[in-house]
Amino acid sequence: MTKRHVSLPAEAEEGVTAFIEQVDERLSGAEDTCEVVRDTLVDLFGDRDAYERWRAGGDVTPAERVRLQGYDPCNATLESEYYAEKDEETFTRSKHLQWLWRQFDATPMADNIAFALRFRQMLANHLFAEAGDGLRLFKGITFTYGHNIEMGDNVVVHDDVHLDDRGKLTVGDRVSISDAAHVFSHDHDVVDQTAVENYHTVIDDDARVTYDTMVRAGMRVGKNSVVGAKSVVQGDVPDHHIAVGSPAKSVKVKPGWEDVADPVEDRLTNRAAERKLERSVPDDVDVFDEFQRDVAPPGAREADD
Template structure:
């Protein structure tokens, strides 16, 4: 093992523990989540005096007002808020917690590793569908909702990883996901990009997804396998295999695992259809194409417009 044990000075540890306990207790209680998030961000950004002055009716500039309002997630919108098929009840809370996660990463404290890992680990317990023990969640991790993510124990996710849980995303125990990897659980129709399908994407125990790679929706990355840097994985990676390239293919079995691994195949098998996540859209949905395009191919007669 090439890691060292690192700890904060006693006084810093005391302050960190008190802060984590306070936020954890408030998020676990009956308080409005918007208020908990707002208070936490106001204090983390050192804006308590300005916020109380504004609340007391004091003069603030338009820019100050926007900044102070922005600590409250009820005054914010996220891209995933526009997705028609989302679970509205779950999203009400996950939006607020996701806002806290993202804004925390914009504070100087996000670079204090011991502080930040423990804060995100605590927050993951409130946000994710399942959050295991001893998670190491680094800076800049983004996700669609958060509430469709399951992560096991002792997993590490490095900087700037995108975890798309528009469908469902399951990550096992002792998984390592390197910087800038993207793992998707939804896909767009090749003709009409506004038409989407959701899938269950799985990264099994002890797998490694390395730097800047992409896992397509509905893929399963098998137990103890490795996805090489900058690979694009469009089919299932068998357990104990090493997959590289774009599109990725298995190039070998990890040394020592040959007797229990499947033979190396020329092409990874895409089984996403078996992992489709069905959803229903609300009856009163305003169905529109935000791009206002004509999708009729040139050799097909366009349908007549309805009166």
């Protein structure tokens, strides 16, 4: 599909460029990341006067105080903060950048595409393990950590996509991930859901993962392949294949690629075990089971008695 180049008016472009360069420079320097994120959000939300009044000891309501404190990521928690095996030092900075990413998406500016895509590209350069050039990262994308994501050049990720990198996620060049897709890199035991395994999930060059698709942990979506809408990928999608359904199956090879593609098979091969990552919890972590369930099957209980 042919697209048009879109640009902002010169005055708006000047302001956008100056703002993004300023935040990028501060994030690249020695400043505390919490302070950079806090200042950026205070100004983006137009709350500078109220923030300065509060910091000077002025009266604020409890709701105002919570709002003003909330611009600082050090005063916030994310779900992934509870994961026992995470690298604490790496996560701390990633959390701050994630907070900036998520709160930016709650501002009206997140809908200004010419501005927002460039701002998220800049944040990805700081947050991801690898961030290629020409990324088009749209609104509502969420991550587990962010720092376990490797993303190639000219990738497009559309609205409301979840990229789970509790394990590791590699996205190749020119990949397209459509709205509401979920790509996972960790899984839970079917009996004891507190038992988690992490995997390396791969979406290879030129692949398309279309609307509302789920890619399970440890899968590989092959080069130049397509996963149809609302599919559940529970095995590797071969290069150049089109896979659809729940569970997804290869239904055909992309026209023109028959000579270089593997034959179509009835079901996809699950190779997650080959991409399983070592997962360990530090000895000094105070772990807890939030469910407190008895996961022993009835026969095991009777044997214990």
